[in-house]
Amino acid sequence: DAKTTQPTSMDCAEGRAANLPCNHSTISGNEYVYWYRQIHSQGPQYIIHGLKNNETNEMASLIITEDRKSSTLILPHATLRDTAVYYCIVRVNAGNMLTFGGGTRLMVKP
């Protein structure tokens, strides 16, 4: 699996957009970008995934650069409940496990 690089931590003001970057410069053509988050004392929760087109769902938007070497997860209006560790993962869409790196600890502040 391609390795990902994320900032260790980020702060965001409540109500503002949270933009979480992820670098995956060694991504292969058949590897998807996945985002999960883990709120304290809970199991990780799926957020969104994409291959090359930008994606949006009820939770977030995923922007993938044209060369696919990086992506950004956008939470359009962050709330205090969005405080969590956010994991960016790249993986082919078949086969074995997802590998979780260190993630970004997002702190949403009032």
Added chain:
Amino acid sequence: GAGVSQSPSNKVTEKGKDVELRCDPISGHTALYWYRQRLGQGLEFLIYFQGNSAPDKSGLPSDRFSAERTGESVSTLTIQRTQQEDSAVYLCASSLDRVRKLFFGSGTQLSVL
């Protein structure tokens, strides 16, 4: 139930004892994963089951760890002769075969005294 269920939610044991952790995946999910998460750390892959294929055991840290799954149902993770370094949250996840979205349980907090 609608989600992945794990039991017990908390387990306290003495060093040297064996423990068994249980995971009930979402019905119909053929893939099942076990991860370990030590305090303040990221997720560490342990083992993966996919249908009737041989499991991927590449993440098991030692031969004290083993896991079983019967068909596409319940899985049990067994830790023999527990050590203090086994203390962690053990997370189970399941997914549909061709869909990579994992659904996680709430985990079992294991404390080895």
